[in-house]
């Protein structure tokens with residue numbers, strides 16, 4: 001029997017707010033975490049996802065981010081998923097065991113090993129080792145356009161039957177025959193969570209259990225509502241809201257994630273700076289303005305669309321890279 005991880009609904013992969021000089025801004029992160037789970041109505045949080053710029057956080061910063069997110073999740077009785085992304089199986093097991101030991105983490109979000117391209121048998125062996133030795137429920141992160149490793153239907157089927165694998169974050173860039181196959185056969189204790197923001201609505205319509213959506217940093221309550229509408233079979237309103245949010249997501253992903261999202265959150269007065277760490281560069285003022293306008297135009301529920309002025313007052317000038 002698989003461990004219970006309650007993986008339905010919206011999970012927000014939080015950005016990691018920085019100061020202008022690129023230090024972690026813990027208070028802003030704590031506020032975002034609390035807002036997502038209270039007014040935003042998210043089911044849970046994801047710490048250390050791609051959106052969190054986990055790749056450029058130090059070990060100490062990662063620990064601080066997990067501490068802040070787990071405190072918020074504990075306060076709201078919400079599940080916490082933590083990203084563990086490496087192409088080193090042994091290192092992943094060490095990290096998983098540390099997270100499991102903390103007692104605060106419900107599941108780990110683990111991409112297929114990036115860059116190495118170990119082949120599908122290698123991916124299966126990797127997750128089998130993590131399932132056997134990691135000590136945490138696992139969500140397989142299937143995102144071939146980032147990892148370089150695609151998976152076929154039979155490998156996905158094998159993964160979903162591994163003990164400890166409680167879900168998949170499906171982000172192949174398409175809602176296609178393979179997605180229908182995945183959603184067509186339900187496996188008890190196994191959730192399909194969408195991870196391509198712009199196509200979350202059709203994936204939910206086809207039966208996905210929820211989503212891990214970076215865009216939901218911006219309009220949390222509306223992405224939560226979209227999932228709820230599809231779960232309640234309210235197809236008409238779900239289609240309309242889905243179309244509107246797809247436009248917002250496209251604008252938020254106009255430049256590398258999470259640069260536009262951070263620009264919008266800063267424009268809304270919700271984080272102290274739009275700063276991102278190299279190799280990411282701050283999003284252009286045009287991209288931020290366009291997304292901020294879409295975010296403000298449609299926002300109707302929950303989390304305040306902005307704090308402190310119009311959506312454009314804080315839109316940054318493109319800055320030179322900071323290190």
Ligand SMILES: O=C(O)C1=N[C@H](C(=O)O)C[C@H](O)C1
Pocket residue numbers: 013046048049050051052195196197212213214215257
């Ligand atoms: O950090 C995440 O989790 C997500 N990352 C994806 C990406 O940056 O490609 C997007 C998705 O919305 C969630």
